[in-house]
Amino acid sequence: MEPVIEVTELSFLYKDGTRALDKCSLTIERGTKVAILGPNGSGKSTLLLHLNGIHVVQQGTVKVLEETVSPSNEQWLRSKVGLVFQDPDDQIFSGTVWEDVAFGPVNQGLRGEELEARVRQALRFVKMEQYSRKVPYHLSYGQKKRVAIAGVLAMNPDIIVLDEPVAFLDPAGKRALFELLDQLNRQGKTIVAATHNVDIAARWAHKIIILSEGRVLAQGTPALLTDKTIVQEAELELPAVTEIFAPFPDLCKPKTPVTVEEAQNIIKQLVTNSSRGRFVRREKGASYNGWESH
Structure with missing residues (x-):
């Protein structure tokens, strides 16, 4: 698949001497849903800020859509990579919802009917059109998150990057957010989300990238999250489903489940095999109380 983001040997040192990234290298392919996992302090947010040009590259390279990121193409970069901050209050600052969503397109030079459209x-996409004249301060946290995403969508980027997207959202808000992200992905957007929530990453992402101490510890499919050694080294937890099935390796062939759907398929297969076994035994005329259903 065609890469849309290529990070090579990226290192970043904050002014206080903290090394946030240490020769970090990774690739993100077009049209994928990618979860970047790691504990607090692993470098997730620092990495995302490089993808949008907020942090200037100190050492190494970052390529977006085959263009090397530098201060000279900052405006172009932000039209291609939309960043949604963890806290929408850090992103929403205008007097009305409409003005806030219009801020990016206005800076892109849009005016008149094109801007309005x-x-x-x-706003319609995130189901916030009826709030366009509201003051953002009066919105709920989930509504503010939707407005922040609308502000990014209005700039029509190819790549959408989110830092801890489900922070402080209730279960309904989380479901609605990921339904929205899935819809965007189906439209061809590449979605990158940084999180420390392994259960969300396991059931949502096409690709997992695990950071530890500023470096990429591992990257691959969600099956990575069944590797206890990697998960422990990254100071994460196994997905809840994996934790339940891990003590029963004979049930998990050919692979240990990481999602509820995969676990359900294993259970369905067990039930099916059990039913077949009961049928065969009864056909043979044997009496096994353990196989009787009540």
Whole structure:
């Protein structure tokens, strides 16, 4: 698959001497849903800020859509990579929802009917069109998160990057957010989300990238999260489903489940095999109380 983001040997040192990234290298392919996992302090947020040009590359390279990121192409980069901060209050600052969503397109040079259409479409997509004249301060946290995403969508980026997208959201808000992200992905957007929630990453992402101490510890499919050694080294936890099935390796062939759907398939197969076994035994005329159903 075509890479849309290529990070090579990226290192970053904060002014206080903290090394946030240490020769970090990774690739993100077009049209994928990618979860970047790691504990607090692993470098997730610092990495995301490089993808949008907020942090200037100190050492190494970052390529987006085959273009090497530098201060000279900052405006172009932000039109291609939309960043949604963890806290929407860090991103929403205008007097009304409409003005906030329009801020990015206005800076891209849009005016008149084209601007109106872009803002209206973005608000409609996140189901916030009826709030366009509201003051953002009066919105709920989940609504603010939707407005922040609308502000990014209004700029029509190819790649959408989110830092801890489900932070402080209730279960309904989490479901709605990921339904929205899935819809964007189906439209061809590449979605990158940094999180420390392994259960969400396991059931949502196509690709997992695990960071530890500023470096990529591992990257691959969600099956990575069944590797106890990697998970422990990254100071994470096994997905809840994996934790339940891990003590029963004979039940988990050919692979240990990481999602509820995979676990359900294993259980269905066990039930099916049990039913077949009961049928065969009864056909043979044997009496096994253990196989009787009540």
